[in-house]
Every structure is written in structure tokens, then in C-alpha cells.
Amino acid sequence: MRIKLIAVGGKMPGWVSEGYDEYARRLPGDFRLELVELQLGHRGKGADIARAIRSEGDAMLAAIPKGDRVIALTVDGRSWSTEQLAEQAEEWRMSGQNLCLLVGGPDGLDPRCVAAADQKWSLSKLTLPHPLVRIMLAEQLYRAWTLLQGHPYHK
Numbered sequence: 001m002r003i004k005l006i007a008v009g010g011k012m013p014g015w016v017s018e019g020y021d022e023y024a025r026r027l028p029g030d031f032r033l034e035l036v037e038l039q040l041g042h043r044g045k046g047a048d049i050a051r052a053i054r055s056e057g058d059a060m061l062a063a064i065p066k067g068d069r070v071i072a073l074t075v076d077g078r079s080w081s082t083e084q085l086a087e088q089a090e091e092w093r094m095s096g097q098n099l100c101l102l103v104g105g106p107d108g109l110d111p112r113c114v115a116a117a118d119q120k121w122s123l124s125k126l127t128l129p130h131p132l133v134r135i136m137l138a139e140q141l142y143r144a145w146t147l148l149q150g151h152p153y154h155k
Helices: 014-024 049-063 082-095 111-116 130-148
Strands: 002-008 032-038 069-078 099-103 119-121
Touching (some): 002 049
Parallel strands (some): 069 099
């Protein structure tokens, strides 16, 4: 299964890339995690935020391959323990579909992206910095994979 992390924003600090890469490279080929970075919509003085979100949504929807299962990361999504995530990941893997995880920009996901999602997942009820979300996702997917392999890494 290929897992595509489609995230708004680029030019991350080195620590973000290093943290994400550390966990992504640990995953095996049949549980591969790929990062797709989308350009942040224009923000700044007098910027039309709704327009920026729509622009990000257009790019995100275009980046989702046909037939992939889509999971939107939202604060009101379902939260899972590591064990529950491992069970969910096994269901995703057994479905035979590839997976797209959607992470919005600083103002969240375009509502069209949320509507296109097959599931909504919440890492936390807290609003998390989007660079940190990339690392947390990669690390949690790695923990889920190790749990599926029978390793006690998650404790």
C-alpha cells in the first residue's frame, strides 16, 4: 500500500524534514509513505483567505489519484489509540486501495476536500502546528506498522 501525505505548505525548517524523513524511511515498501507538498495560497495584508483555501483545495483534489481511499485530518475527526490505528491501517492495507492523507494549511482544509474524504481522522483536539503534524503522522504510521509486525515499540 502506498500512503500519500498531501499537505499544504512547503519550505519547512530542516528539523521538520529530518523528523518526517526519519520515520518515513523506516517504513517498508508495502507500507510506503510519500509526501506531496502543495503551494500555500496567498496570505498577507488584504488577502482573500477564502480564495486561498479554495486554491489549496483545487490543488489538493487534483493531487488525489482516482481510486485512492481519502482520509482528511480534521480536529473533529475520529481519534484512535496506537492500537486502533494499527487495526485501521490493517483494514486499509487489506482493502487493496492506496491511501491519501489530507493536511490543510493554516486555515484548515477546503470543505470540498473534507466532503471528498472517506474518513476523517483527528490527531488531537488541539490545533497543532502543521509542520509538526507531518512528523506526528509519519511517526504514528511507523508505530502502527511495528505493532502490526508484533514489535512492542508502541509501549
